[in-house]
Amino acid sequence: MAVPQFDNALPTAADVVVVGAGAAGAAVAARLSELDSARILLVEAGPDYRAAQTPPAVRDTDVGRALALRSLRWPDLRARLTEAQPPRPYACGRGVGGGSAINGQLAARGTPADFDAWVAAGCPGWSWPDVLPTFVGIEDDLDFGDGPGHGAGGPVPISRAPAGRRGPLSAALYTAAVDRGHAERPDLNAGEGPGISPTAWHRRGGARVSSNDSHLEPARDRPGLRVAGGRTVARVLFSAGRVRGVEVADGRRRTVVAAPAVVLCAGAVYSPAILLRSGVGPADQLDRLGVEVVAAVPGVGARLSDHPAVLLDLRLTGDAAERARRTESGCCLLRLPSGPGAGTGPPAGADAGAGADAGHDIQLLPLDRTVGPAAAGLLVSLMRPASLGAVRLRSDDPADDPQVDLRLLTEPADLGRLGEAVRYAADLLDHRDLRAVVADRPAPPAGDLRRWLRESCRAQYHPSGTCRMGPATDPGAVVDEEGRVHGVDGLWVADASVLPVPCGVPPYLSTVMLAERLAAAIRRRLRPAP
Structure with a gap:
């Protein structure tokens, strides 16, 4: 095009x-x-x-x-994601x-x-009270703009799909998460703790x-x-x-x-x-x-x-696949913490009413449509990774794309946290509401999970730092x-x-x-x- x-x-x-x-x-x-x-x-x-x-x-x-x-x-930009993968295309706008x-x-x-x-990293003037007025000023939140801590009339529109427009996988994940005890967070940007939230997008009028x-x-x-x-x-x-x-x-x-x-x-x-x-x-x-x-x-x-993630490939039932073509994809986010004490259920304390300081480093995003007539997926992401990579020059010629080495999952703690999240996601897919729309449910690999993560991990194209x-x-x-x-x-x-x-x-x-x-x-x- x-x-x-x-x-x-x-x-x-x-x-x-x-x-x-x-x-x-x-x-x-x-x-x-x-x-x-x-x-x-x-x-x-x-x-x-x-x-x-x-x-x-x-x-x-x-x-x-x-x-x-x-x-x-950048059409030819490539990145090495993990040590177990060859360089592959890396999308930068x-x-x-x-x-x-x-x-x-x-x-x-x-x-x-x-x-x-x-x-704490030595950047005064960037605390939450410092940045909140700017967040409020840039947004035109079409759902919560008249509420405290939100803005209306700013340059960036923020909207969410109404419940009736949620794709079948999104709707089922939402109800399954609530049934499993995760807190409902109607406003993703309210500064609250982990839980299930409608996805907020920078869209207006469905565009x-x-x-x-x-x-x-x-x-x-x-x-x-x-x-x-x-x-x-x-x-x-x-x-x-x-x-x-x-x-x-x-x-x-x-x-x-x-x-x-x-x-x-x-x-x-x-x-x-x-x-x-x-x-x-x-x-x-x-x-x-x-x-x-x-x-x-x-x-x-x-x-x-960057945020490492793995995609659990799913196949929807025939009825769900038909509904997925008429509705929106990725309409909710399930956020939860990982690490010692998090287990495989809703986080104790954090979902039970902890506020702005409650941490979360795992994100589950349903993809109601991927590639194929009945294809879908559940994207499991580690949102606070410890692993760090580097950008280096191949030459001083601006026509040569830089060398990007993300080194995802090099820190053992990242492997452990993402592996725990994959196990929990696979368990959640066994919920009755998700079984009703998913024909094939993947299980974690029976062999070396850490090796599978290194070989299957993908980036979310969120480079920083x-x-x-x-x-x-x-x-x-x-x-x-x-x-x-x-x-x-x-x-x-x-x-x-x-x-x-x-x-x-x-x-x-x-x-x-x-x-x-x-x-x-x-x-x-x-x-x-x-």
Whole structure:
């Protein structure tokens, strides 16, 4: 399917260059374009198009249709997920909207416990009370917008499928979870503990709303904003440790855009890649690549995290398969803790009324439709993994995709927790409500479960942490609490790569919140108060 292209020529100079028009970059560019007389250039490697030109597959609620558009992801990017698997395709958004144009559309806030961990990691100003007003401000919650702790009228619509629109697997999982004693949590984003919740999506009227729609489109006609699609930023240029612009690659042609400020929003794979090509990163890696070291920042590309998951393949009964074609898929989430004391039932205490501090690190998502006329699945995910990987350059050529080594399940605790979750999911599938819609129910492997997990594990395309936020005294930190890159002036990173600790939920809403707050900090730096 061809994607329409709305092009804008490159200027020779700008006040700020924002790199990447995804979930973060669209928000940052939109907010910076509100500055009077500021010249903001937004450079996007993939196609640029107006909201009205959005491909139908992107609007569709079937995530598989959007993921199938090679033009909207880095088509040749591959990642090694575990040591037991060969490298395989890894989906990262490419084009306006970025990952929000091709992701699973889940709109879940990070939890209070997530942001407590950020503060403990040396990032003041990022506690739950600090970030909650921004979460409220960005949302237009169509179900809870008039309730406490929620917002109405913000740029990001949040909706849930009504009970009558839930697919048969989703409906059966919901009732089975309640019957097994899991708490009902009608509002996924209420900051409560584990339990069963209707899935919250960034949709309006049954159609996906990406950051291209929510943030970039309303800013398109501001005179100071220019969007240039189909161009890759090869590197940031410096003079005496101070940003002086970017070098943009358009095929073999290179163009320099002069600018005193650059904000990288290219995501947790490509933001560190740009830093490394620019001479900001571990000195030994840069020396091997023949890249001149501008600032030795060892943490660039390190501490890559993603949420490991396994899919339990299911086959629906004939009646259920027919209903699945007429209803929505993935309409609820079951969240529960793992580890000592969690067992194979609802968590004691957490489901019994514990509040915002109750942890959960396992997520069960029903997929009412996968591939095939009666195919379905139950996705079992570990949402707070300890295993970490890395992003490295193969060369300093921007046409070469970086090397992505996720190293999922390298920590023994991750293997144990995910294995426990798979056993519980298989047991839950034996509930009478699920037996009524599932014709074939898988059982955990009779042999080596840990080996099966390493061989079957998949990523959820939620990379983060490769430009970690933290104080300059932390040798692994790349940016400070305002997103400023350590060791240079005029350079920021403002996307999921700066997460100091991964969020225990899909990262879209937290990334938009982060981008909004960092954009406000950048604006203060660019236009200090008199």
